[in-house]
Amino acid sequence: MRRFHDRDLRNPARRRRDHRKRARGQAVRQCPLGLSEAFSQVGRVRHRAGGCCRRSRPGLLAGGYRRGERRAAGAQGHRRAGRGRPSRWGGAAQRRHRRPRARHRSAFRRFPAQPSHCGRDARCATGADVTTIRLRINGNLVADEVPPRLSLADFLRERRNLTGTHLGCEHGVCGACTVLVDDAPARSCLVLAVACDDRTVETIEGFAGDPVMTALRRSFHQHHALQCGFCTPAMLITASDLIRRGRAGSEHEIRKGLAGNICRCTGYTNIVTAIAAAAEEIGKEAAHGQ
Known part of the structure; x- marks a missing residue:
């Protein structure tokens, strides 16, 4: 199977295209600031970013290549793709014509890091005074x-x-x-x-050894009151405060107390059920203790 860059494109319509492109090609060959693509590139499909030589604006106005056009010299002569012609290879051909920009982005990374202006406290980004x-x-x-x-x-x-x-x-x-x-x-x-x-x-x-938090954790596990777990620590702290203050006696009170805690997974039903069950369990234990 022939390789991509050696494939011969048989296009009879190429002869009937604009003849001004041929004159423009001759001008590029005579221009000392011509593109590096004007010379032979053996065995290469896409030019490297480091070897790219761009022409100045006067060279472009003098009739040089425009964006989207390439020139490759080989044993079968010079071939050039027409402007606006749809590519047979889709996005690969469009990426081939794209100008390399990697070297311009990497140029900013070569600058050394700026020294810190906060000498009093390295953890203070603004250099403000610290307070003990x-x-x-x-x-x-x-x-x-x-x-x-x-x-x-x-x-x-x-x-x-x-x-x-x-x-x-x-x-x-x-x-x-x-x-x-x-x-x-x-x-x-x-x-x-x-x-x-x-x-x-x-x-x-x-809250590792707290009895109220222990009952809440057990109830959350039994009633599947957590999914991703992102809101769970704050939910447990809020629920523990509601139970201690006696504000978890009904579903309405629990939902009102949890109004400031948002669950990403919208699992409020199981959360409310778990808090109510934990509050009931703690209430029974307190009654038996008395």
């Missing part, structure tokens, strides 16, 4: 220096490696970043870390 805060996270006393605009969610995830606090919309809408600040649910993406100085923060990692 002291707070209790999941029962542990923590002290750190933070910039004034760092959110509590980023502080928990990046500084304390508590990745159970998820970030979704970062506008306080989805509720995936819900944590407890002084025993009250809060959107950590809207709370600044400096505002939590001398406060208590609880994330999903801090």
Whole structure:
């Protein structure tokens, strides 16, 4: 089977095309700034980006090749594809005529990285002053220096490696970043870390031995109340707060309490059922304990 670049295209209509192209081809041969495609390219279908020699604008106006036209010299003479002619090989032929641009994009990557202007704190991108805060996270006393605009969610995830606090919309809408600040649910993406100085923060990692959270996790598993699991940590924290405050007695109360938590998989029915079952179980255990 003959190779692609050696294939002979038998096109009788080629002789009846515009004769000005032949004159333009002669002008290119005489032009010292002619395209590199004007010379022989043995065994090559597509020219390399490094060996490309583009002509200037005056050369183009003088009657040189236009975009979409190529010239290859071989043993059977010069052949040239007509302008606007549909390609037999589809997109492959169009990519062959496309000008190489890789070297222009890579030129920007050769510039060295700019030096950082924040010498006081490498973690501060704006060079702003940092503030020392002291707070209790999941029962542990923590002290750190933070910039004034760092959110509590980023502080928990990046500084304390508590990745159970998820970030979704970062506008306080989805509720995936819900944590407890002084025993009250809060959107950590809207709370600044400096505002939590001398406060208590609880994330999903801090409920390992909590009896209410244990019942909720077991109920979520039994009632298939999670799918992708992205909203589950915030759902569990919110549900735990509802049960502790006695606001999970009915389906209406549970749905109202979960209004600030969005489930991507829209599995609210099973979530509400699981919370109601956990609240009932905890209520029975409390009654037997008394």
